[in-house]
Amino acid sequence: MARTALLGSSLTKKYWMALTGLFLCLFLVIHLAGNLQLLDASPEGRLKFNAYAKFMTTFPLIKVVSYLLYFSILFHAFDGILLAMQNRQARPTRYVKEKPSANRTWYSGQMALLGSLLLVFIVLHMKHFWYEMHWGGLPVDAEGNTDLFTVVAAAFQEPLYVVFYVVAMAVLAFHLLHGFQSAFQSLGLNHPRYTPIIKNVGVFFGVVVPILFALIPVWMFAFPG
Amino acid sequence: MGNMKLTLKIWRQNGPNDKGRMETYPVNDVSEDMSFLEMLDVLNDQLIREGKDPVAFDHDCREGICGMCSLFINGEPHGPGRGITTCQLHMRKFKDGDTIFIEPWRSAAFPVIKDLSTNRSAFDRIQAAGGFVSVNTSGNLVDGNAVPIPKDDADKAFDAATCIGCGACVATCPNGSAMLFVAAKVSQFALLPQGRPEAKRRVLAMVDQMDKEGFGNCSNTGACEVECPKGISLEHIARMNREYLAASVTKE
Amino acid sequence: MSKLDSKIPPGPIDKKWTYHKGHMRIVAPANKRRIDVIVVGTGLAGASAAASLAEMGYNVKAFCFQDSARRAHSIAAQGGINAAKNYMNDGDSTYRLFYDTVKGGDYRAREANVYRLAEVSANIIDQCVAQGVPFARDYGGLLDNRSFGGVQVSRTFYARGQTGQQLLLGAYSALMRQVGKGTVKMYDRHEMLDVVIVDGKARGIIARNLITGEIERHGAHAVLLCTGGYGNVFFLSTNAMGSNVTAAWKAHKRGAFFGNPCYTQIHPTCIPVSGTHQSKLTLMSESLRNDGRIWVPAKLEDAKAIREGKKKGSDIPEADRDYYLERRYPAFGNLVPRDVASRAAKERCDAGFGVNKTGEAVYLDFSAAIERYGKLQANILKLENPSKEKIRELGEAVVSEKYGNLFDMYENIVGENPYKEPMKIYPAVHYTMGGLWVDYNLQTTVPGLFALGEANFSDHGANRLGASALMQGLADGYFVIPYTVGDYLADDIRTGPIDTKRPEFDAAEKEVTDRINHFINNKGTKPVDEFHRRLGKVMWDKCGMARNEQGLKEAIQEIRQIRAEFWKDVRVPGKANEFNQELEKAGRVADFLELGELMCMDALHRNESCGGHFREEYQEMEGPQQGEAKRDDANFAYVAAWEWLGEAGKAELHKEPLTFEEVKLTQRSYNKDRANCSVDPSVRRYTTR
């Protein structure tokens, strides 16, 4: 029963894709709001950021939500890869000549690839900051909070690291450019009046959120404070 | 006769078990007034006279309504041009000296029968699973005007009902998904009062059959809508998504 | 004579069907399960029959040669379907539909059948609506109607320009519902190649699986042929490429009489042939004649210049245009019936006024309509002194709204913009009124073998009214055959399954395989299409829109010649046991080559002009009716039913006399004033019946 409810038909799988995807979008906004504090490299800014990081890792409600988040990422990835595998099987022989540019954006057809890259990114990202934050034995700041700011600032002095982040955010951008509006369609939310609005919001979201994310490492690299 | 010279690269496959390969054929004397299929007629005439095996391809009405023709031409189903089927494609869309790739629909659910001809019976089975209103023939049903239907609904149902079952949506979808076809049918009945009583059963059964046939999942790339010769809209897919969601949440 | 019993029930015309239904035998539900019925064809007639019979409890096997039942040629019908609903309150009634059909058919149809058709027509609409067919509706949510094919009432139901598609998909969905239940076994990509007769009754068919080439035997207690028309005998027609006569012809060769083979309907508004490569012709809806004006250049030199590409239609000044329909038929103008419009176009083209490369095309011009609508629109918008361009622009928008999709279709095929240059059109073969002779029960002269839809010789007489073929197909399948087949099958409840190992099946199968092997082993030099094109040309030139004795006699000789060459020199590549489209075509063309001759024989013997059959010798030679068809009711008011006598070109004529008790025979007249063409006042008294 649980299995059929989650992964029963092609449409059920897509509902979960859309729900988890939109949930991840929501998370992105919150994550971004917090991270933008990194742009303030003044001593107070640093303390504020570290306090925020502490709050995010210890406040019980947030903890519950974060488990939901981990599950969502994993399920979204698992479900997405499952869908992609089925899609491959649905066309065992490829076309000799295909012209995708005639009828779709390239990234709408590459969601699994983009998603997998994101997964790689997320794993590394978690390893660097989330894992370090929890179990890395990091030094503490003046207020006794783990000094995540310094760790981040140090990391973003490494040019390769900055490039990696910027590229990852480009990947995210394309994933969102298609994904955001697609999720509404998957849930059946399509209306001649509102769909154009959703699409515009999707483009805005898919461009602005990743740019702001990418701004952080670039900024920190350029202005080490 | 015309004066275009073309090079055709055509998929040849003797039967379902043959591996198949692309072969190259020159054709001369193509006139721009010819339809694409008439151009293939010219090729076949030539092949038969040379003692070779003509290229098998499906077609019947040759006016864009039966849905039988089905070629993947230069990377697009029904070739370049919008809102037309292969049989409505005319050679004036091509230039002298062009090379044209011609392949069959590619989908696990549409096995190749021979050359460019495929088996699309999967669509029939999806229809048999629920694409109908359960009424028996009888001379004394309710009068056709007994239930008024808002014109907008009737028009939308009609838009959905114009699907010709050609399979171009499946052929062009990077996932080989049949959602546009199935959604068109589900949507037509969902919009009409006559179809409502069985709406839940229908959408569950048709989607189930669609999955069983081995079609892929929908990623909302929208390629199908662009290539569909009848301009079936993605709105219908959304409607089916809604119908299915409501049906599966409330099913017992 | 004795061989043709039309089995018309007794009683007054409006009670016959009810009486008959009440007196037919029926098969009890438990017994229906023991009875097998084969339905060949899944068009409107076949799909509706198969679905209805399966619902009733019979075991049905349905066959079609396309890859899906949904692709039968009925899908292509555009205009609409008639039904005597009188929703428009314009005086329509069962009687009036009956009357119009008999009159439209030039008094060559069987009254009782036509009346029944009109009677059940209203049920068809109810049935289709219940199935979810999205007919056009008005803003009140009620069904919309339009007037069609020159009748005086609006009784045509439609679904944009795709009525056939929507009706067929409705019938197809009913059929698939039964397939899902297992009551119909569907055999697509199967072609029936013979009927098997056991002890004088049709007991099965031989079919070829078109994918594997396997020859299959199917037994049944009754066989229904719903295999459509044979317009493709002309090679070029508006029919689908696969439409053929094979099933009907094989039945004919097994004893079913062929009725009125020469009655062919030519549709006046089709896109003309563009060159020798042409494979089929596309119909442009008749509705275009409501707004388009038909003309050719008045001067031969202009016509010549146009043909040579030196001038365009729009270059010809108004004074040098000959609006020949308006000239000849001032009252009806461009709206004369199909056959009149078609012949008039041919007459002009034969006289050298044709306007495309082939010399066989006339103009259908919308410039006047564009201007008229443009001015109207400018008035509505209250524009002061609008420029010519503005008027054109406004007018084009109106025309585009009405006919946009047709104009697009035209531009796509011809490559010319019909808003700027007048359209070119020419008549093309569209429908065949002839077909297997059937009695009131739709049974052919072979017991147990029934024919429905366009495949039978039909209720349309010598000429079919627009939007009546769809009506007839569905009437036959939904509302007639379910009753009449039961009456026949009542004798078969104890027969048990038909044994397909019987010698009759052996013999039929052997004939089929021998013929296939002949084609495969023939190794001639010419492809099938070459013979088909030649046959088509002979038929079109000599047995087409206008026929004469000499031409028909020549045609018969020429067809024999082509047939002999065909059997000697046809090349069919590939093998018998594989997907082989050339082999399919070869079989069909072989039958067309025999049918063509019979059509000419029929046309030759019918020394009159009626409906779709126009003999040049039989026309009014003078007076105001000059050039019009001349019927001969004294000698030819009968159905010609031809019996096969063992070889092509040998057939015996049987006559079913037609008696007209309800409708008074009158001469059609379209070149006098309109009043003369309305319903004869002497029949008014019936309209309330």
Ligand SMILES: Cc1cc2nc3c(=O)[nH]c(=O)nc-3n(C[C@H](O)[C@H](O)[C@H](O)COP(=O)(O)OP(=O)(O)OC[C@H]3O[C@@H](n4cnc5c(N)ncnc54)[C@H](O)[C@@H]3O)c2cc1C
């Ligand atoms: C372009 C066009 C427009 C038209 N518009 C209108 C209109 O607006 N209104 C109107 O009333 N009529 C119209 N007509 C006429 C009307 O469409 C046809 O007369 C009618 O649909 C015929 O239906 P049917 O069921 O008899 O045969 P069809 O629909 O032709 O079906 C024939 C069936 O028989 C099968 N078949 C044939 N031979 C074999 C065989 N040997 N073995 C197995 N299967 C076989 C085929 O596969 C097919 O399923 C139009 C016709 C054309 C060509």
Ligand code: HEM
């Ligand atoms: C922050 C991270 C992510 C966000 C915000 C996100 C968001 C989305 C959204 C909104 C969709 C559209 C859902 C739909 O069409 O219904 C989507 C689709 C998809 N996502 Fe993600 N995603 C993320 C990470 C991932 C990861 C890690 C994977 C790993 C494989 C992944 C794989 C996919 C795939 C394959 C699809 C397409 C599914 C389909 O339509 O077939 N995504 N994503």
Ligand code: SF4
């Ligand atoms: S939805 Fe469009 S592309 Fe798909 S089968 Fe129907 S008509 Fe063809």
Ligand code: FES
């Ligand atoms: S042949 Fe019928 S749609 Fe192309």
